[in-house]
Amino acid sequence: MAVSNDPETKIDVQSEPAASTEARSGSGGISGILQRHRREDLIERGCLLLRGIALVFSLISFLLVATNDHGDWKDFDHYQEYRYLLGIAILSSLYSGIQCFRQAKELSSNKKLIQPNTAALVDFFGDQIVAYLLISSASAAIPITNRxxxxxxxxxxxxxxxxxxxxxxxxxxxxxxxxxxGYKLSTQTYI
Amino acid sequence: MAVSNDPETKIDVQSEPAASTEARSGSGGISGILQRHRREDLIERGCLLLRGIALVFSLISFLLVATNDHGDWKDFDHYQEYRYLLGIAILSSLYSGIQCFRQAKELSSNKKLIQPNTAALVDFFGDQIVAYLLISSASAAIPITNRxxxxxxxxxxxxxxxxxxxxxxxxxxxxxxxxxxGYKLSTQTYI
Known part of the structure; x- marks a missing residue:
């Protein structure tokens, strides 16, 4: 009772939470921006890593098919399925290689080589189309190998x-x- | 000179643009909301239409393969590629059918059957996975048909x-x- 009637104490009790809320919201804003930047950076690096792994796998696939010539009927060039597999492996290696090179250069120099909006579109449709081509070529080559x-x-x-x-x-x-x-493309601003 | 010195004219000249700006921003807000609703509705109907067409094509593909039995070697059941094609056509028909049914019911009753967030996830991953399976089965069946x-x-x-x-x-x-x-999934709010 004595404490609540003292005007100075009252002010102290009321002002403290207000001040701490202000401080919290201030640091929340900054940490929010930092968090967003960290997330964007993580997404960028994650994409680079995935494309790097895709590049390695595509190159291995390309080398395996290209060297798969053991004479007679055991020559990949006699079968359209393996020629298709080889073609898509080359395309995928080129695509992943160029994308990795561009992204690594952008990350190291912190400068965009092409417009962000165009880059987001090219990234999404490029990845999607090459992914469809890869599964298509693998599916085409499975039945003949099985037989x-x-x-x-x-x-x-x-x-x-x-x-x-x-x-x-x-x-x-x-x-x-x-x-x-796709996620990056949709969070892109067009203003 | 006479016009610019008249205080009434001055006020008129200044107040007119301000009022019109206010009116414009007011109608812009409402039309913006309406536009957003119209766009969402259009996207919803577009999705339904695309899945409806996919359902029709999948069903035709399913019927074509299932009835493709003309005795001797001309029986789809002898070839794993056509069995795969049949299986994926059935899966795609079921998936598109269920999605169309759900979406049509939601559009007609204006009530969500499942949570919007879950629906957006199921929609995106379902469409994507079935699309990959469809191109995979088509690619697998092409070489043998070609031969x-x-x-x-x-x-x-x-x-x-x-x-x-x-x-x-x-x-x-x-x-x-x-x-x-994917676009719908990314514009979904998780609050």
Whole structure:
């Protein structure tokens, strides 16, 4: 009772929470901006990492198919499925390589090489289309490899299987990257 | 000189733009909300339309493959590629059918059957996964059909080609729907 009747104490009791709220909201605003920047940076680095992994898998797939020539019927060039697999592996390697190079340069120099809006569009549609092509080429090559392995299990069919698996891994990375690019595209401001 | 020295004219000149700005911003706010609602409605109907078309194409593909049995080697059941095509056509028909039913019911009753946040997630990942499966099954069935047509061009290979084409059309619709669902997912508020 004595405490609540003392005007000085009253003021102190009331002013303290107000001041602390103000301080909290002030630091909340700054930490909010920092958090957003950290999140954007994390997304950017995550995308770079995914494309880097996709590049490695695509390159391995490309090398596996391109060197898969063991004479006679064991030559990848005789089968349209493996030629398609090779073509898409080359395309995916080129795409992932160029994107990684651009993104790494942007991250290191902190300067955008192309307009952010255009970049977001290219990122999203590029990732999405290459992901569709990768799963398409892997799916096309599976049945023939399956049939060959029923008859003979040799270095040719094993290499083909490995190349298909690598293409699938590259597909998973780019499909995930496409989802992240889609998120980036939608949070882009057009003002 | 006479006009600018008259205080009444001065006030008139100054107040007019201010009033018109206010009126403009007021109507802009309402029309902005209306525009947003119209856009959301359009997106909702667009998604429903795309899934409806995907349902039709998937059903045609399913019927084409399922009835593609002309005895001897001309039976879809002998080839894993066509069995895969059939399976994915059934899955895609079921998925598109359930989604269309849900969306049409929500549009007609103006009541959400499942939570908007969950719905946005299910929409996006469902569309995306079924689109990947559709292009995968179409790609898997193309090489064997191509080889068969080199040797013989009959009703069996023609029906297979038609089914593959229908699967591709269904894929295009669901891939487009996945992009729209991704946009909806990202504009969803989680508060």
């Amino acid at each position: 060959m392995r029923e008859g003979a299990d040799n270095i040719f069919t094993d290499t083909s299987t490995a190349a298909i698996t690598m293409t699938f891994f590259a597909f998973f990375c780019l499909a995930l990257s496409a989802i992240i690019s | 068969m047509r080199e040797g013989a061009d009959n009703i069996f290979t023609d029906t297979s080609t038609a089914a593959i084409t229908m699967t591709f059309f269904a894929f295009f619709c669901l891939a487009l729907s996945a992009i729209i669902s």
